[in-house]
């Protein structure tokens with residue numbers, strides 16, 4: 001199998017961290033999205049939505065969408081369980097994963113993609129007002145997470161999960177969108193230090 005990715009982008013990083021946490025190694029091929037390589041016919045034939053990451057299996061099956069790719073690896077190698085173990089854990093992880101993806105990473109990405117001139121070729125139309133509308137959403141999420149992390153170690157409970165991976169990639173992607181966690185959000189800061197110290201976070 002081959003994992004197609006751009007090493008600077010947050011969604012492929014989610015998959016790399018996931019693989020590192022599972023100690024799995026998968027051959028990877030670089031696709032430079034800033035050079036619009038992902039718009040080449042061979043990539044669009046694989047993923048007509050024109051996004052990375054996507055995974056090509058040996059039989060030619062294409063799996064796109066970060067969470068779908070991660071679920072494939074979870075099924076291949078269930079331990080450590082990064083989507084939760086018991087039925088309740090699995091649903092709680094799913095809840096937080098979706099929140100981190102849509103209400104955190106998505107909002108950070110919108111601020112960056114709809115404001116930075118370099119992102120204009122990827123985000124058409126680029127709408128400044130949409131970038132501005134997402135600024136308070138990101139700040140709200142940072143406050144919300146700080147409150148939530150007061151009484152538990154990880155985003156979805158006591159175990160590290162895909163929700164932490166998505167949140168970490170969103171938090172680190174904040175740099176390009178000019179946000180910071182800030183020293184006053186002590187619980188979120190503690191969480192960020194903890195998850196950043198995990199070996200997989202450098203992936």
Ligand SMILES: N[C@@H](CCC(=O)N[C@@H](CS)C(=O)NCC(=O)O)C(=O)O
Pocket residue numbers: 009010011012033038050051052053064065066067122123
């Ligand atoms: N829903 C997709 C989103 C993937 C995505 O947006 N990837 C970005 C890189 S982080 C991309 O390919 N951008 C290229 C573009 O916007 O044209 C997923 O979860 O994998």
